[in-house]
Amino acid sequence: MTAPWRGGSDGAEAAPTPVIDTSVPHPARRYNYWLGGKDNFAADRESGDKIAAVYPPIRTAALANRRFLERAVAFLAEQGVGQFLDIGTGIPVSPNTHEIAQEIRAGARVVYVDNDPIVLSHARALLTSAPGGMTAYLDADMREPEALLSDPALRKVLDLDAPVAILLISVLHFAPDARAIVGPLLDAVPAGSYIALTHLSKDLLTPDVAAQTDAVNQRSGVEMWFRGRDAIEGLVDGLEILPPGVVPVAEWRPVDDPAERPTPDQASLFALIARK
Incomplete structure (x- = not known):
């Protein structure tokens, strides 16, 4: 893989786009497929269809998850948060x-993080800050939070001595050890920071579908870890979990x-959503 692009609204130069492997599914492209997007490949659609065969409402779930992101960011900006770290964007x-965020707080700063080259190519064109704010995109892996947090491009946009909203929307179920991701991220930000997350759970599935999740994992090509409400x-x-607490995504x-x-x-x- 070539060197990732590290830049934002300050006009930083971009490195060549990494080669995209279209032969294996990727969560970002599969999610795009479920949302009705066009930026996906046969492997992503095949993986998505295998999950939809067992869990037909998957597209409804993807849309509900996306709407939570919109509500959460607006809520956090209204609380005065001016810095966002959107991991797995x-x-x-x-x-x-x-x-x-910038519709509510014009000077809001946002760092986006993902590890799919196709996200990188779109980020260059579309994730451009409004005047007064700032954005950057990091081609990085959430499973290496220390490296992510020490990246000079992140430090250029975000002041980690001031409150930050960490967004982990529908990504932690791709990690076998979610605590190893969340812990370092929360340790790196000060009191007054927030974390917003969504996570798949068998607790909300019907018994028949819950019983098939392991088989779906094996067939889909992208392994997931379903955690219960208490584990989430x-x-x-x-941290202080804000009302209404840990609830189904459409009920937040x-x-x-x-x-x-x-x-x-x-x-x-x-x-x-919880506050540190």
């Missing part, structure tokens, strides 16, 4: 984190009509 879909809450031990401060809201088994992710 995926292929840009408007409104993006910086668009939502345990990821933020010592919803703004839609209850009749149109997906049920927990149709959007089987837990969501939370």
Whole structure:
């Protein structure tokens, strides 16, 4: 892989785009497929269809997850947060984190992180800050949080001595040891910082679907770890979990009509926001 692009709205030069391996599925591209996007390949669609065959509401779940991101960023900006670290951002879909945050706080700064080259190519074109704010994109792996946090491009955009909102939206279930990711991230930010996360859970699946999750993992080409509600809450031990607590993703401060809201088994992710 060639050197990643590290730049933002300050006009930093871009390195050549890394080669994209289209033969294996990637979570960002599969998620794009479920959201109805065009930036995916046959391997991503095949993986997505295998999961949809067992869990037909997967596209509903993806949309509910995306809407939580939008609500969460707006909520955090309204609390006065001006810095965001969006890890596992995926292929840009408007409104993006910086668009939502800067609509409320014009000077908001956002660092996006992902490890898929196709996300990189879109980030160059689309993740451009409004005047007064700043954005950057890091081609990095969330499983190496210390390296991510020490990256000069991140340090150029974010002041880690001031509160930061860490966004881990639908990504921790791709890690066998989520604590090894969350712990260093929270240790690196000061009191007054926040973490927003969503996580797949068997707790919200019907018994039939829950019983098939292991087989789906093997067939999908992208391994996932389904954690229970208590384990997800345990990821933020010592933090203040804000109301309404750890809840199904569509039930976190919803703004839609209850009749149109997906049920927990149709959007089987837990969501939370906690404050350090």
